[in-house]
Amino acid sequence: MGVAAQQMLQAGRVPIIMTSTRIPDEIHDRCAHCIGREHSICNAIDDCDLAILASESSKMTVPDGRSFIEEGEPAHDFFVVTGGRVKLFTLLPDGRRQITGFAEGGDFLGLAASTSYAFGAEALGTAVLCRFPHASMQRLTSRFPNLEHRLRQEASRELTLMQARMTLLGRKTARERLATFLMERARLLSAPVPEPHAPIELDLPMPRTDIADYLGLTIETVSRVLSAFKREGLISIRGITHITIMQPDRIAAIAEGLE
Amino acid sequence: MGVAAQQMLQAGRVPIIMTSTRIPDEIHDRCAHCIGREHSICNAIDDCDLAILASESSKMTVPDGRSFIEEGEPAHDFFVVTGGRVKLFTLLPDGRRQITGFAEGGDFLGLAASTSYAFGAEALGTAVLCRFPHASMQRLTSRFPNLEHRLRQEASRELTLMQARMTLLGRKTARERLATFLMERARLLSAPVPEPHAPIELDLPMPRTDIADYLGLTIETVSRVLSAFKREGLISIRGITHITIMQPDRIAAIAEGLE
DNA sequence: GCCTCACCTTGACCTGGATCAAGTCTGGGG
DNA sequence: CCCCAGACTTGATCCAGGTCAAGGTGAGGC
Structure with a gap:
């Protein structure tokens, strides 16, 4: 060297x-x-x-x-x-x-x-x-x-x-922010409507800290909301980075503040 | 007609x-x-x-x-x-x-x-x-x-x-948001450093509701923070739209999260 | 295999700002 | 001059999300 x-x-x-x-x-x-x-x-x-x-x-x-x-x-x-x-x-x-x-x-x-x-x-x-x-x-x-x-x-x-x-950042709740984030990531993979209700596999390459700083939240809140989504069957989490959106329509609805 | x-x-x-x-x-x-x-x-x-x-x-x-x-x-x-x-x-x-x-x-x-x-x-x-x-x-x-x-x-x-x-929107407190907003307005009038400590007269042409929706706050919080600034002698308020920044340096410091 | 460290999750509690509910001020019309 | 409506302020209370403090977990090194 x-x-x-x-x-x-x-x-x-x-x-x-x-x-x-x-x-x-x-x-x-x-x-x-x-x-x-x-x-x-x-x-x-x-x-x-x-x-x-x-x-x-x-x-x-x-x-x-x-x-x-x-x-x-x-x-x-x-x-x-x-x-x-x-x-x-x-x-x-x-x-x-x-x-x-x-x-x-x-x-x-x-x-x-x-x-x-x-x-x-x-x-x-x-x-x-x-x-x-x-x-x-x-x-x-x-x-x-x-x-x-x-x-x-x-x-x-x-x-x-x-x-x-x-x-x-100005107007959405923590749940809405995370849902928006997940849909944003999903949109990165597949351009048009893939299948309306089919699960979407995501790989989140960034640590929770970065997600928090992106969404204007703390790392704890990010963790809690993801856990809640999992508990409600909206997503499944395998490994830290590997998240599957099980109910894309409902996550999308939450993202827009409709649920 | x-x-x-x-x-x-x-x-x-x-x-x-x-x-x-x-x-x-x-x-x-x-x-x-x-x-x-x-x-x-x-x-x-x-x-x-x-x-x-x-x-x-x-x-x-x-x-x-x-x-x-x-x-x-x-x-x-x-x-x-x-x-x-x-x-x-x-x-x-x-x-x-x-x-x-x-x-x-x-x-x-x-x-x-x-x-x-x-x-x-x-x-x-x-x-x-x-x-x-x-x-x-x-x-x-x-x-x-x-x-x-x-x-x-x-x-x-x-x-x-x-x-x-x-x-x-993601990271500042209500005080910091309002202070930032006031400095932003001040910067619109006079381009360069006017006088470091001279009061700056502002005319806010928008109702409080708009300020709130701009800063990601509620109208009540906007009102309360402005009242607090007034109480602390940082600004003076005459009429609803007419605000004078009495201590621009301190307002600027608050805007950056330094106070 | 297991140790370790960095990262993540969970729980308990606190607080800044939202919400709900009265007042108060102001300016335009009668 | 007074009345009224709309906009603002102020107070009391609440709660979403922050803060503080333990635990858990899993990938890389030995």
């Missing part, structure tokens, strides 16, 4: 592995087979221009728990999550935390920033990111005007989600 | 006055002297092209309490608030309401929508709006590519604000 890496470990910091690809073919492939190509802003660019896209970006691997965006720091980069998961949050001076979102494969990060980031971000498990410096993004948008439109779309999508989350 | 207008009143609906300007000079003037020209997305367009901007938009006057965007309805228009004030909100089926923001002169509305609006909007006092149908906006952005960038900026600004609001 190199001296620099040792020093970082001693300082309690794990190094971020930065891969800089140089060979054009490899560059093209990196973007061609990336999940961002399917779902994220990268689909605003034609196949033939992928090399340009790749040359303006770099791949990063972030180890579990490592933070890679500090709230309030000058915002230099955008990111696309290409593997693993990430949590986004804001902090109050005394340490209270609000998780403002979880991001995974294909999600775009960095729009909520003017000159400095309005949020912090940290890997939830090992995460792989694609980084776009602001200057690169500017070159890309001026070359591919369509990309700017795509960025706006992404921002609109995010705004729509936040609108719903504000209602959750 | 015309028959149509009478029918609308009988149905409990007040007609929205729609002004369609036809004379080119007048059109140019409408945009040239508009507050949106200074602060909103309209400043992405050069003086010489203002007639185009005006021809793609129309002025609307909305009377107090009248709603002009229904949550969940198909999204056909963007709006710029050019006069008065507006409140944005989402509803739960049982009537619980979360006000997601107040908008005033220069603010842009409609980004939080994909095919349908993610929020409702209603005039707070008489409001004047400039309406841009989506098709018009599309023509404008393809003619003035800079405008698309401006829209993204606007979305980013909005996202940054929402980030802070989620922390407020």
Whole structure:
């Protein structure tokens, strides 16, 4: 292990592995087979221009728990999550935390920033990111005007989600929050109506603390409400992360405050 | 009064006055002297092209309490608030309401929508709006590519604000919420540091109910906390709407959870 | 296999803010 | 000038969810 890496470990910091690809073919492939190509802003660019896209970006691997965006720091980069998961949050001076979102494969990060980031971000498990410096993004948008439109779309999508989350945080009960959370997770797996009443298997990759900070609750309340749902036969819990929604229609009703 | 207008009143609906300007000079003037020209997305367009901007938009006057965007309805228009004030909100089926923001002169509305609006909007006092149908906006952005960038900026600004609001709703106490709200209002009047300790006079144009629904509290709690602030000499209240922040530094500290 | 530590669950109790119920103030109309 | 309605304030009480304090559990290391 190199001296620099040792020093970082001693300082309690794990190094971020930065891969800089140089060979054009490899560059093209990196973007061609990336999940961002399917779902994220990268689909605003034609196949033939992928090399340009790749040359303006770099791949990063972030180890579990490592933070890679500090709230309030000058915002230099955008990111696309290409593997693993990430949590986004804001902090109050005394340490209270609000998780403002979880991001995974294909999600775009960095729009909520003017000159400095309005949020912090940290890997939830090992995460792989694609980084776009602001200057690169500017070159890309001026070359591919369509990309700017795509960025706006992404921002609109995010705004729509936040609108719903504000209602959750401001007006829903603990039961309603957990039910909403479970349905949100369920919607991530299967896009359209799967089967109206079929059980939905979920894997919650985040610890209870994170769920609590996401829903504006305490870890105890999250635990209690999940136990109550289980007792009522609405969900079943096997292992900490593995939850099955047994009665999706009823959970959905609770989420909307109808029960 | 015309028959149509009478029918609308009988149905409990007040007609929205729609002004369609036809004379080119007048059109140019409408945009040239508009507050949106200074602060909103309209400043992405050069003086010489203002007639185009005006021809793609129309002025609307909305009377107090009248709603002009229904949550969940198909999204056909963007709006710029050019006069008065507006409140944005989402509803739960049982009537619980979360006000997601107040908008005033220069603010842009409609980004939080994909095919349908993610929020409702209603005039707070008489409001004047400039309406841009989506098709018009599309023509404008393809003619003035800079405008698309401006829209993204606007979305980013909005996202940054929402980030802070989620922390407020998820993690702050009632005192902290009210203090944050007061500082937010103060920041609207004077951009930079006015005087560190000078009192700040505010005029709150919205009823307590709206403040409560904005902060995720009840009207009684809003009232009690404001009374407590007054008792502690942090603010003074004259009339319902007129509040003076006597100790801005302490209110600011409370807002951040430091007191 | 079993130890251990980190994470989760459960229980007992407390409290901030909601709810319920009177007052009180204000401004517009007669 | 007084009356009235709507909006705000204040007080009494309640309760959802927070806090504090033990237990349980299961995945990785020895």
